[in-house]
Amino acid sequence: MLFLLPPSETKLDGGSGMSGLDLDALSFPSLGAVRRRVADRLLELSADPVEAMARLKLGPRLAGEVERNRLLERSPTMPALSRYTGVLFDPVRAPELDAAQRSWAHRHVVVHSALFGLVRASDPIPAYRLSHDSRLPGAPLRATWAATVSSVLADLSDSGEFIVDLRSEGYAALGPAPRPGSAYVRVVSEASGHRRALNHFNKKSKGALVRRLVTDRPELTDRADLVDWAAAQGIVLDVSPDGELVLVSETVLGEGAQPTGTGPAR
Numbered sequence: 001m002l003f004l005l006p007p008s009e010t011k012l013d014g015g016s017g018m019s020g021l022d023l024d025a026l027s028f029p030s031l032g033a034v035r036r037r038v039a040d041r042l043l044e045l046s047a048d049p050v051e052a053m054a055r056l057k058l059g060p061r062l063a064g065e066v067e068r069n070r071l072l073e074r075s076p077t078m079p080a081l082s083r084y085t086g087v088l089f090d091p092v093r094a095p096e097l098d099a100a101q102r103s104w105a106h107r108h109v110v111v112h113s114a115l116f117g118l119v120r121a122s123d124p125i126p127a128y129r130l131s132h133d134s135r136l137p138g139a140p141l142r143a144t145w146a147a148t149v150s151s152v153l154a155d156l157s158d159s160g161e162f163i164v165d166l167r168s169e170g171y172a173a174l175g176p177a178p179r180p181g182s183a184y185v186r187v188v189s190e191a192s193g194h195r196r197a198l199n200h201f202n203k204k205s206k207g208a209l210v211r212r213l214v215t216d217r218p219e220l221t222d223r224a225d226l227v228d229w230a231a232a233q234g235i236v237l238d239v240s241p242d243g244e245l246v247l248v249s250e251t252v253l254g255e256g257a258q259p260t261g262t263g264p265a266r
Contacts, residue, residue, distance in 0.1 A: 001108060001161065001162045001163075001164060001220040001221065001222075001225070001226065002108060002109075002110050002156060002161050002162070002163050002164065003108055003109050003110070003164045003166060003210060003213065004110050004111075004112060004118075004153075004163055004164065004165050004166060004167055004177065004182075005088065005109065005110070005111045005112065005166050005167065005206070005210070006088070006111070006112060006166070006167045006168045006170075006171040007084055007111050007112065007113045007114065007171070008084040008085060008086035008087075008088060008089055009086070009129065009131060010084070010085045010086045011083050011084055011085060011127040011128070011129075012078070012082065012083055012084075012085050012127070013127055014076060014078065015075070015076030015077045015078035015083075015124075015126065015127075016076050016077055016078060016124070020072075020073050020074045020075050020076065020077060020126060021039075021072060021073050021074075021075065021077060021125070021126050022077075022124070023035050023036060023039070023116075025123070025124055026116060026119055026123045026124075026125075027110075027118070027119060027120040027123050028117065028118045028119075028120075028152050030148070030151075030152060031116070031117040031118060031148060031149070031152065034117060034144060034145065034148050035115070035116050035117060037144070038114075038115055038116075038130075038136070038141070038144060038145075039072060039073075039115065041136040041137050041138055042069050042072065042115065042128070042130055042136060043069070043070070043072060043073070044137055045069075045136055045137055046066055046069040046070040046072075047070070049063065049066045052066045052069070053066060055134060055135040055136065056129055056130070056131070056134050057131075057133075057134070058129070062129075065129035066129075068126075068127050068128055068129055069128055069129055069130070071126075072126055072128055075126035075127060076126065077124035077125055077126050078124065078125070079094070079102075079121060079122045079123065079124060079125075080111050080113075080119045080120070080121055080122070080123045080124075080125050081094040081097075081105055081109060081111070081121035081122070082094040082095055083125055083126075083127065084111065086203075087203040087204050087207070088203040088204070088206055088207040089207060090207065091204060091207035091208045091210075091211050092207050092210050092211050092214065093211060094121075097214060100217065101214045101215065101217065102121070102122060104213075104214055104217040105121035105122070105214045106120050106121045106122040107120075108213070109121040109210060109213075109214070112149070112167055112171050112174065112175065113125070113130075114130045114131055114132050114134065114141055114145075114171075114174065115128055115130045117145060117148065117149055117152075117175070118149060118152060118153075118175075131170075132168075132170040132171050132173070132174055133170060141174060142173055142174055145174045145175055146173070146174055146175055146176070148175070149174060149175025150175045150176050150177075150178070152175075153175060153176075153177045153178055153182070154178045154181075157177075157178045157181030157182065158181075160221075162181065162182065162183075162220075162221065162222050162223065162226075163177045163178075163181060163182035163183075164182070164183055164185060164226065164245065165177045165182050165183065165184045165185060166185050166206045166209075166210075172184070179243070180243070183223055183239075183243055183244060183245045184244045184245070185206070185244070185245045185246075185247055186240075186244055186245070186246050186247070187201070187202040187205045187206065187246075187247045187249050188246055188247070188248055188249065189201070189248070189249050189250065190236070190248045190249075190250065195246075195248075198249055201249050201253065202249075204249075204253060205247060205249040205252050205253055206247075208252045208253050209235070209247065209252050212233055212235070212252065216229075216233070223239065223243075223245070226245070227239060227245075234251060235247070235248075235251045235252045236248035236251040
């Protein structure tokens, strides 16, 4: 089973002092040619800081992100799960994982990057700035990535991997997962028998779920296995009529959570 995450715009600085980005070292080598094209287009854009800030939707305080991109090929790298920070990734606490947990994460956790496509948890990547809706020179990122990423996900599904899609809708559009063979996860808050979709606590709940998974390291095959595992953990994870998974935020975050609703859940 694969747990497919979106990336984060915020990333940790630093990494290995060895030579920088090696696209050939990343998992899913069939994405290599597209990775190279997207990286080249990002480097081209980074030669003009003003244009880069506009296309990447960066304000003056984030001007340093353009320099990160300009140094993309020479920057130090670190495992993807450690590189990303923020609301989703902080609860995972990747630096605290032991060797067995890191191995499980590398096998089962995949991040969908706008720059690199799909990367496994331990794949070495540099810090960068590129979002699913960024405007690089040339074709839109959706047109660049969608068919190739979808093909890789379909191959994984055909090989027996069930895909649990924790991505935002923007990243899911950069490579739709095959149906059947996958389940999209929606996060809700539940109070007095009513469920509401979430905003901020959506990401935090997904990160907490991944933390529980890498800590317990279950061997799961299909949707039913995941639902049964969640129930044993005290996590409410239901299957909707259309096959989506519905995660009740409070059951994975704990009773101290104060989710903010944004509207009725689907």
